Amino acid sequence: MERFKDVLKASNLKSTHQRLAILDCIDSFGHIDIDAIYEHIVPKYPSMSKATLYRNINDLISFHILEEVKLPNQKQQYEIKKVPHIHLLCTHCSKVEDVFVETKPLLEAVTLNSGFTISNSFIVMNGTCKECKA
Amino acid sequence: MERFKDVLKASNLKSTHQRLAILDCIDSFGHIDIDAIYEHIVPKYPSMSKATLYRNINDLISFHILEEVKLPNQKQQYEIKKVPHIHLLCTHCSKVEDVFVETKPLLEAVTLNSGFTISNSFIVMNGTCKECKA
DNA sequence: TCTTAAATAGGATTTATTCCTATTTAAGTT
DNA sequence: AACTTAAATAGGAATAAATCCTATTTAAGA
Numbered sequence: 639m640e641r642f643k644d645v646l647k648a649s650n651l652k653s654t655h656q657r658l659a660i661l662d663c664i665d666s667f668g669h670i671d672i673d674a675i676y677e678h679i680v681p682k683y684p685s686m687s688k689a690t691l692y693r694n695i696n697d698l699i700s701f702h703i704l705e706e707v708k709l710p711n712q713k714q715q716y717e718i719k720k721v722p723h724i725h726l727l728c729t730h731c732s733k734v735e736d737v738f739v740e741t742k743p744l745l746e747a748v749t750l751n752s753g754f755t756i757s758n759s760f761i762v763m764n765g766t767c768k769e770c771k772a
Numbered sequence: 773m774e775r776f777k778d779v780l781k782a783s784n785l786k787s788t789h790q791r792l793a794i795l796d797c798i799d800s801f802g803h804i805d806i807d808a809i810y811e812h813i814v815p816k817y818p819s820m821s822k823a824t825l826y827r828n829i830n831d832l833i834s835f836h837i838l839e840e841v842k843l844p845n846q847k848q849q850y851e852i853k854k855v856p857h858i859h860l861l862c863t864h865c866s867k868v869e870d871v872f873v874e875t876k877p878l879l880e881a882v883t884l885n886s887g888f889t890i891s892n893s894f895i896v897m898n899g900t901c902k903e904c905k906a
Numbered sequence: 907t908c909t910t911a912a913a914t915a916g917g918a919t920t921t922a923t924t925c926c927t928a929t930t931t932a933a934g935t936t
Numbered sequence: 937a938a939c940t941t942a943a944a945t946a947g948g949a950a951t952a953a954a955t956c957c958t959a960t961t962t963a964a965g966a
Contacts, residue, residue, distance in 0.1 A: 652963050687915045692954060708842035710894055726888050737886045747873045753902035754860050760844055760896045768887035786932050786943060821946045826923060
């Protein structure tokens with residue numbers, strides 16, 4: 639993935655095999671937790687250390703390349719940072735979907751109501767996905 | 773707190789000192805993490821065991837008496853379950869505020885956009901609170 | 907190819923959470 | 937007020953999760 643090499647370079651981070659494998663893995667799953675990343679990578683890189691995984695996850699988050707995704711009643715997951723969006727968690731199949739919906743009116747209502755200056759919002763919804771309803 | 777005795781009784785849970793202390797503590801703080809609960813209770817009940825604390829938190833969540841509060845870049849916190857609301861986290865003073873704002877239009881937009889049937893929503897916003905702005 | 911700062915491996919350590927079971931207790935009953 | 941019993945606790949052991957440490961390896965620029 640050339641794309642991730644550029645992303646890493648932009649933050650002066652070396653493009654190690656481990657890092658690229660982590661980013662690749664998270665990208666292909668969309669949303670995934672630490673253990674699943676490890677299980678997915680270790681067959682390809684048997685020497686991959688959990689310390690390396692944890693360290694990289696934390697580093698990549700602080701460089702805003704990854705973002706944590708906190709879902710109700712679920713282990714913490716991670717995703718490639720992208721434009722703001724809402725997460726939908728299907729409580730039947732545990733699939734996580736991204737949805738892009740205008741949130742400005744809500745943010746404005748909250749600002750008005752609270753006096754907070756909002757910088758970020760994290761919105762998760764629980765429910766049943768289209769497939770599980772069928 | 774008679775209120776919590778009734779709540780526990782309604783779920784056929786015994787009103788132990790430990791449980792009441794836990795509920796009291798969470799109620800008075802509004803939002804608080806496990807370790808802070810422990811530190812707060814142990815001076816009053818030196819025999820309080822961490823196992824008891826963890827077990828009770830989990831039990832009270834499964835009886836819908838408590839709810840987990842997942843905030844970005846923060847340890848998991850807990851609150852007394854109440855009517856749905858939005859959480860505001862001040863990134864300066866780490867205070868957590870509740871705000872009650874109409875979310876129906878957003879939920880409808882998401883339903884329309886995704887085909888999900890939404891059952892619950894968890895909304896957190898980051899920003900600067902009124903006091904920290906001053 | 908050489909150099910060097912950055913990154914990794916993997917075991918040790920620390921921290922977080924759950925498990926186990928003998929003892930205690932809440933609360934209903936007599 | 938004492939009796940009974942199922943539920944709950946204490947606290948140490950076990951397990952799991954995350955971080956730390958440092959000798960070795962590696963990416964990448966010269």
